[in-house]
Amino acid sequence: MRIEINRPLDMHLHLRDGAMLKLAAPHSAKDFAGAVVMPNLVPPVNSAEAMSAYRSRILDAAGTHAKNFAPLMTIFLQKQTPEELLAFKNTPGFFAMKLYPAGATTNSDGGVRDFGEAEPTLRAMEELGIPLLVHGESNGFVMDRETEFLPVYRDLAVRFPELKICMEHISTAAALPLLDEFENLFATVTLHHLLFTLDDLAGGLLAPHLFCKPIVKRPEDREALRAAVFGGNDKIMFGSDSAPHPVSQKESAAAPGGIYSAPVLLPALTELFARNGALEKLNGFLGGNARKIYGLPETTQKIALEDTPQSVPARYCAEDGETCVVPMLAGKEIAWSVCE
Ligand code: DOR
Ligand code: ZN
Numbered sequence: 001m002r003i004e005i006n007r008p009l010d011m012h013l014h015l016r017d018g019a020m021l022k023l024a025a026p027h028s029a030k031d032f033a034g035a036v037v038m039p040n041l042v043p044p045v046n047s048a049e050a051m052s053a054y055r056s057r058i059l060d061a062a063g064t065h066a067k068n069f070a071p072l073m074t075i076f077l078q079k080q081t082p083e084e085l086l087a088f089k090n091t092p093g094f095f096a097m098k099l100y101p102a103g104a105t106t107n108s109d110g111g112v113r114d115f116g117e118a119e120p121t122l123r124a125m126e127e128l129g130i131p132l133l134v135h136g137e138s139n140g141f142v143m144d145r146e147t148e149f150l151p152v153y154r155d156l157a158v159r160f161p162e163l164k165i166c167m168e169h170i171s172t173a174a175a176l177p178l179l180d181e182f183e184n185l186f187a188t189v190t191l192h193h194l195l196f197t198l199d200d201l202a203g204g205l206l207a208p209h210l211f212c213k214p215i216v217k218r219p220e221d222r223e224a225l226r227a228a229v230f231g232g233n234d235k236i237m238f239g240s241d242s243a244p245h246p247v248s249q250k251e252s253a254a255a256p257g258g259i260y261s262a263p264v265l266l267p268a269l270t271e272l273f274a275r276n277g278a279l280e281k282l283n284g285f286l287g288g289n290a291r292k293i294y295g296l297p298e299t300t301q302k303i304a305l306e307d308t309p310q311s312v313p314a315r316y317c318a319e320d321g322e323t324c325v326v327p328m329l330a331g332k333e334i335a336w337s338v339c340e
Contacts, residue, residue, distance in 0.1 A: 007033035007301040008286035012168055012188045012239025014038045019318040022061045024244050027262040029065035033299050036072045039098055044076035044110055048091045055093045074098040082124035096131040126163040133166045147174045157182035169241045171214040173224030179235045186293055188239025189225055192259050197222050208250045209326045213257040230278035237290040240265055244325040261328040264312055267336040270305045304339040
């Protein structure tokens with residue numbers, strides 16, 4: 001069987017920098033029309049200059065795929081003035097502001113400590129029509145941290161009714177009702193939260209390459225997310241949260257959160273949707289919904305997949321030969337492949 005879908009969008013992606021960027025960028029640029037690029041570098045991407053320079057490095061790293069790939073750039077929300085926000089808006093490639101509660105995840109120490117202090121920035125974004133992407137889980141190995149964070153979304157949605165607010169990679173059943181409750185709330189969902197539960201991460205031997213934030217949850221959470229996505233909920237967008245870390249760090253006594261899913265996303269998503277009889281919902285989830293929500297241009301480009309199985313490599317290494325990363329589903333078989 002062969003299917004054709006619109007060239008998709010990944011609405012939440014970590015591309016890193018340096019050798020890792022060179023390794024990761026082609027994996028996404030090969031299959032995707034565009035991706036919302038996270039700003040949590042060290043130091044964070046928090047100015048128009050840093051954003052433009054990073055965008056150039058991404059396009060450079062994407063190589064021959066760059067012509068079909070648009071990096072949708074984000075800037076780390078601090079206390080930017082309306083003038084600064086306007087300058088961002090007028091800089092090519094700018095897409096949205098990303099709010100990290102301070103210390104919530106990898107490289108987020110410079111984030112927002114108290115929402116009161118961000119109020120003038122958020123108000124100006126509302127006026128300028130700049131979307132707000134919120135990293136919605138605090139640090140700590142507590143399964144319900146996302147649930148704890150839901151009142152914050154609620155509060156933001158009420159106080160800034162004209163602001164488009166995206167709950168970045170929701171992972172629990174409890175987050176879903178908010179989408180019905182507030183017109184201005186949207187969400188991204190990852191592939192790994194649709195595939196895995198805590199048992200896959202830590203039910204047997206610990207699987208550090210499935211460790212991410214937010215942590216994968218209970219089977220009932222996964223089922224609720226699946227039902228929403230396969231049911232075609234048009235407020236939910238695919239955001240991979242693909243987040244490569246060197247294998248030496250992931251397989252250590254202090255492993256950082258992050259699953260490197262970029263190389264397998266399209267075939268694995270197609271397999272999952274096909275198995276659940278939901279192939280007709282793939283286009284919406286993989287970009288149609290996002291294009292409508294944010295008014296992004298439609299694409300005329302297509303990408304084809306066929307149900308030819310492939311095995312996922314055990315690891316990918318950068319040109320420097322030292323930076324290696326283990327992809328999601330390493331060593332496993334996927335039932336579909338992208339037609340080259
Ligand atoms: O697992 C994660 N890794 N979650 C995040 O939010 C950040 C990301 C990273 O940057 O490594
Ligand atoms: Zn992320």
